[in-house]
Amino acid sequence: MPELPEVETTVQGLVPVLEGRRLTNVEARRADLRRAFPPDLRQRLTGARVVGLHRRAKYGLIDTDRGDTLVFHLGMSGRWRIDPEEPLGPHDHFVLETEEGRRAVLNDPRRFGSLDLVPTAALGEWEAFAKMGPEPLGDGFTADYLLAALAGRSAPIKAMLLDQRIVAGLGNIYVCEALHMAGISPTRAAGRISRPRLERLVEAIKAVLAAAIEAGGSTLRDYARPSGELGYFAKQWRVYGREGESCGCGGPVRRRVDSGRSTFYCPRCQRV
DNA sequence: AGACGTACCTGACCGC
DNA sequence: TGCGGTCAGGTACGTC
Numbered sequence: 001m002p003e004l005p006e007v008e009t010t011v012q013g014l015v016p017v018l019e020g021r022r023l024t025n026v027e028a029r030r031a032d033l034r035r036a037f038p039p040d041l042r043q044r045l046t047g048a049r050v051v052g053l054h055r056r057a058k059y060g061l062i063d064t065d066r067g068d069t070l071v072f073h074l075g076m077s078g079r080w081r082i083d084p085e086e087p088l089g090p091h092d093h094f095v096l097e098t099e100e101g102r103r104a105v106l107n108d109p110r111r112f113g114s115l116d117l118v119p120t121a122a123l124g125e126w127e128a129f130a131k132m133g134p135e136p137l138g139d140g141f142t143a144d145y146l147l148a149a150l151a152g153r154s155a156p157i158k159a160m161l162l163d164q165r166i167v168a169g170l171g172n173i174y175v176c177e178a179l180h181m182a183g184i185s186p187t188r189a190a191g192r193i194s195r196p197r198l199e200r201l202v203e204a205i206k207a208v209l210a211a212a213i214e215a216g217g218s219t220l221r222d223y224a225r226p227s228g229e230l231g232y233f234a235k236q237w238r239v240y241g242r243e244g245e246s247c248g249c250g251g252p253v254r255r256r257v258d259s260g261r262s263t264f265y266c267p268r269c270q271r272v
Numbered sequence: 273a274g275a276c277g278t279a280c281c282t283g284a285c286c287g288c
Numbered sequence: 289t290g291c292g293g294t295c296a297g298g299t300a301c302g303t304c
Contacts, residue, residue, distance in 0.1 A: 003297060034298090058298075075299080076298045114299090
């Protein structure tokens with residue numbers, strides 16, 4: 001699930017539990033996810049007060065009053081559970097407990113996620129963020145920006161939109177959706193898309209992300225409940241996961257695979 | 273440099 | 289019921 005909207009709603013869901021709270025208990029139940037945890041993770045967090053929660057691209061940021069930021073990435077299967085009633089399971093890897101006795105538990109079966117502790121003042125230079133492109137919902141993400149960023153690039157537009165150095169936070173689902181909304185073929189060479197069509201694309205990206213955050217916000221309430229489990233995100237997608245179904249135009253939605261990744265699209269609506 | 277494929281890991285699902 | 293194959297939101301790295 002976790003693309004930008006899911007990380008955004010996750011961070012929003014952590015705010016009432018963690019913001020302004022002191023972390024009285026921090027437990028790493030294994031030493032790594034995709035990468036090793038910082039060895040001093042526990043010492044640096046225990047006793048610290050959370051002073052802010054933010055998101056950058058698909059990363060969640062938890063700032064403490066010690067000048068550290070806990071940076072989490074959910075990978076493919078990560079999620080935070082709030083005050084779980086069941087005993088912790090094998091995929092519950094990391095626990096933050098506040099002085100109020102509330103718990104946030106990071107669960108990640110596939111373990112493609114990550115946890116890092118970065119000095120808050122140096123976040124901009126942190127490796128993953130240093131070369132990252134603009135936030136798609138920010139003012140810096142415009143048709144002019146995209147035009148310049150894609151100039152001369154022969155790779156398909158879909159691959160470019162997944163490249164976090166071009167724009168940071170999009171994943172497979174929302175790229176498919178945005179390209180469909182904008183009527184652009186996923187295989188179109190990125191550097192050969194006209195400015196007016198890039199304008200449509202930028203608008204489509206902002207619209208689909210905003211709508212997904214809105215939808216995620218409504219289901220997160222269920223998610224944050226003790227019983228956990230999902231609903232998570234309503235499937236109102238136009239093409240993603242809809243191979244063989246009919247597009248709004250009447251034509252069939254197709255799926256193709258490149259580099260092991262599925263692309264869903266409508267050949268009629270997305271000719272070029 | 274850029275484009276592309278593969279690896280990482282587990283669980284869900286499908287057909288036999 | 290069990291078993292093997294396929295697929296899944298992510299990024300990083302190797303190779304041409």
